Amino acid sequence: MKNPLDSLWGTVIAGVVLTGVLYVFANNFLIGG
Amino acid sequence: MGIFRWVHFMAGVMWIGLLYYFNFVQVAALKAAAADGTAVGISKHVAPRALLFFRWSAVVTWLAGAALLGPRFVPAFTLQPETAFIGIGAWLGTIMIFNVWVLIWPNQKKILGMVSATDDEKNKARRVAFLASRTNTMLSIPMLFFMGAGVHGF
Numbered sequence: 001m002k003n004p005l006d007s008l009w010g011t012v013i014a015g016v017v018l019t020g021v022l023y024v025f026a027n028n029f030l031i032g033g
Numbered sequence: 034m035g036i037f038r039w040v041h042f043m044a045g046v047m048w049i050g051l052l053y054y055f056n057f058v059q060v061a062a063l064k065a066a067a068a069d070g071t072a073v074g075i076s077k078h079v080a081p082r083a084l085l086f087f088r089w090s091a092v093v094t095w096l097a098g099a100a101l102l103g104p105r106f107v108p109a110f111t112l113q114p115e116t117a118f119i120g121i122g123a124w125l126g127t128i129m130i131f132n133v134w135v136l137i138w139p140n141q142k143k144i145l146g147m148v149s150a151t152d153d154e155k156n157k158a159r160r161v162a163f164l165a166s167r168t169n170t171m172l173s174i175p176m177l178f179f180m181g182a183g184v185h186g187f
Contacts, residue, residue, distance in 0.1 A: 005167035008057065015174025022121055022175050030117035 037101040044093035049173055051087040056170045059083070060163070076145055084141055091133045095126060119183025125176035129169045136165035 004010030059075065066072040102109050102123065109120035140158035143150035150158065 003164075005164055005171065011056070011167050011171050012174065015171040018171065019175040019178050022179070026117050026121055026179075030112050031114050 034101060034103070037097045041094060041097035041101050044090045044097060047086060047090035048094050049177075051083050051090070052166070052169055052173060054083065055087075055166055080141070080145060081147075084138065084145075088133050088138050091130045095130050098123065098126060116183070118179050122176050122179035122183055125172050125179065129172055129176065132165045132169050137162050137169075140165075 002010075004014045059080065063072055063075055066075055099106060102119070105116050105119070109116040109123050112120045112124075140162035142148045143155055143158040144162060
């Protein structure tokens with residue numbers, strides 16, 4: 001599989017996805033847990 | 034606290050601004066410049082200056098951020114519920130400054146000829162510095178979200 005960080009769009013999309021994952025994690029396990 | 038916030042913002046704008054310059058502008062510009070033999074202008078005159086302000090603005094940003102956290106420093110870094118969002122932002126920023134000083138800068142010194150390196154070492158350094166820089170660009174997206182959300186809510 002190609003590394004998403006090799007493309008700018010892949011980098012930006014990976015960053016947005018990571019934001020969502022961390023947001024759900026924080027709300028469920030750090031704040032609401 | 035106001036002075037630390039001001040310094041944190043100014044240095045942060047410089048750090049992330051230069052990070053985006055490297056990723057959105059310089060990488061593609063160097064590729065095009067290498068094709069017509071003008072890359073030396075960028076790697077000799079632009080990149081070293083950009084890297085100087087890049088790595089030191091990262092230090093100022095982190096120190097001003099730590100000062101701004103003050104007594105919330107430990108609760109933030111231990112991800113306590115009341116400081117969880119700013120804590121995630123602080124951790125992401127800390128990973129990013131580690132990448133700057135441990136992965137990007139030592140490898141850029143090899144690439145730009147500031148320290149001696151074989152062609153093989155330079156190629157390896159180019160890949161490590163590139164991926165560390167792209168990783169920081171990726172991490173800057175949630176970092177800015179959690180920094181903003183930690184203070185202003187979402």
